[in-house]
Amino acid sequence: xxxxxxxxxxxEALGLDSKLAKNKCTPAEATPLTRDEDGxxxxxxxxxxxxxxxMLYLAGHTRPDIAYAVNCCARYMFNPRLSHENALKRIGxxxxxxxxxxxxxxPSGDLKIDAYxxxxxxxxxxxxxxxxxxxAKSRTGFVITVADCPM
Numbered sequence: 641x642x643x644x645x646x647x648x649x650x651x652e653a654l655g656l657d658s659k660l661a662k663n664k665c666t667p668a669e670a671t672p673l674t675r676d677e678d679g680x681x682x683x684x685x686x687x688x689x690x691x692x693x694x695m696l697y698l699a700g701h702t703r704p705d706i707a708y709a710v711n712c713c714a715r716y717m718f719n720p721r722l723s724h725e726n727a728l729k730r731i732g733x734x735x736x737x738x739x740x741x742x743x744x745x746x747p748s749g750d751l752k753i754d755a756y757x758x759x760x761x762x763x764x765x766x767x768x769x770x771x772x773x774x775x776a777k778s779r780t781g782f783v784i785t786v787a788d789c790p791m
Contacts, residue, residue, distance in 0.1 A: 641702050642742025650694050653686045654732040661683050663737030664730055668709035673716075673727050680722040688720045691728060698735075702742045704783075704790070706731055747787040757782045 651657045682688060692714050699707040709731050716724045760779045784791050 641745065642740065643698060643702050644739055646694060646698055647739050650698070651732055651736055653691050653694070654684075654729055655686070656729065656732045656736055661736060662733060664733040664739065665673065667706045667731045667734040668712065668727065669730070673712040673724065674721045675716065676721045682720050682725050683714065683722060684725050688728065689717050689734075692717050694729075695731060702737075704743075705738075705741075707781075709734075743790070745789045747789045749787075750778060751787050754785045754788075755782060756785075 648657070651661075655661075692710065695706065695710040696714060699710045709727070711726055713720075713728050713731070720728075758781045
């Protein structure tokens with residue numbers, strides 16, 4: 641399953657639909673995306689919230705590989721800075737490079753249910769202001785499979 645039409649709409653909204661836009665191999669930087677209160681304001685001519693919404697839909701249905709990066713951008717949807725726009729464009733460049741990728745669902749004959757949890761305790765601690773309680777938030781995630789297919 642893949643959603644190339646939605647990816648094309650995202651690339652067009654971000655202005656990355658030309659052949660001059662460079663591709664990226666990963667959807668996010670190695671360093672966490674922080675609040676960046678003192679950073680430059682947004683400069684994009686697109687709706688940050690609209691693009692994040694399209695990416696959230698894409699991540700939740702056929703592209704779980706971008707879920708973490710998109711959720712980091714979604715945290716700043718109501719007050720984005722230039723650094724957040726750059727992170728959003730990085731995801732767009734990654735999607736451009738992997739436009740034809742998607743989920744391959746090949747169910748097994750065994751009707752078994754498996755669950756895989758993950759957690760990150762205080763993921764931004766030390767990267768933002770120590771007196772800001774938002775920097776010590778923990779995150780959890782999980783994948784549940786039925787017959788070896790993610791649900």
